[in-house]
Amino acid sequence: MSDDNQVSDEGNETFISHLIELRDRIIRAGASVIVIFFGLVYWAPDIFRLLSRPLTRNLPAGGKMIVTDVTGSFFVPMKVTMMVAFVIALPFVLYQAWAFIAPGLYKHEKKLVMPLVVSSYVLFLLGMVFAYFLVFPTIFHFMAHYNAPLGAQMNTDIDNYVSFVLTMFLAFGVTFEVPVVLVVLVRMGFVSIAKLKQMRPYAVVGAFIVAAVVTPPDMLSMMMLAVPLCLLYEFGIIAARLWAKNRPAEDADEADEAEESAS
Incomplete structure (x- = not known):
């Protein structure tokens, strides 16, 4: 009976130790994103302008981006900067996930995980780059010229624009996997x-x-x-x-x- 209790206690201790390790790795991953975010926050307006360049370059004469929310001009660039920080920190985040599950993997599985993680990250970035440099200019150029015959002026809200861009980034990043x-x-x-x-x-x-x-x-x-x-x-x-x-x-x-x- 005492042996069964000892095995049970050891199992509970192992489970708790895994939870503690998982918590620590989540904290490290989140901290890496936050540290990079605060390192980039000064350039948040510049980052937003870079993100909005595919649209602003294709706007017709008189077209511009607008803000329909009182706090939009502050929070939208912050949202974009947080996204950039997460993309930059993603290799470290994936490493923390890999380090947590690695002890339970066979040697040949460990050899497979790292190439898959690296290739997934690279392909996701390629999907975002493809969308930014090829898809966005094409879409915005088409929509700007499509609105002209309707007599409608293309003034896009920055919050709606960022939501559209993030959705497209996610879509192309995932499909490239x-x-x-x-x-x-x-x-x-x-x-x-x-x-x-x-x-x-x-x-x-x-x-x-x-x-x-x-x-x-x-x-x-x-x-x-x-x-x-x-x-x-x-x-x-x-x-x-x-x-x-x-x-x-x-x-x-x-x-x-x-x-x-x-x-």
């Missing part, structure tokens, strides 16, 4: 490379449906998301095939680790 998702699905055995090739027509249709839902209602914007999605799907198949070539060695490592833990 397609290769990582495919590699993980193949790695977990949920789908084979042959099945991915068979699903190619459905993936193309799905890409256009997602683009139609996410982007504004014009054909050019939809194509600018749908085409990269199709290309990323093909890239994901190639990446999964390259990983499959290294699968036998990883399976051998997994078998060795299982034998060591059993012994």
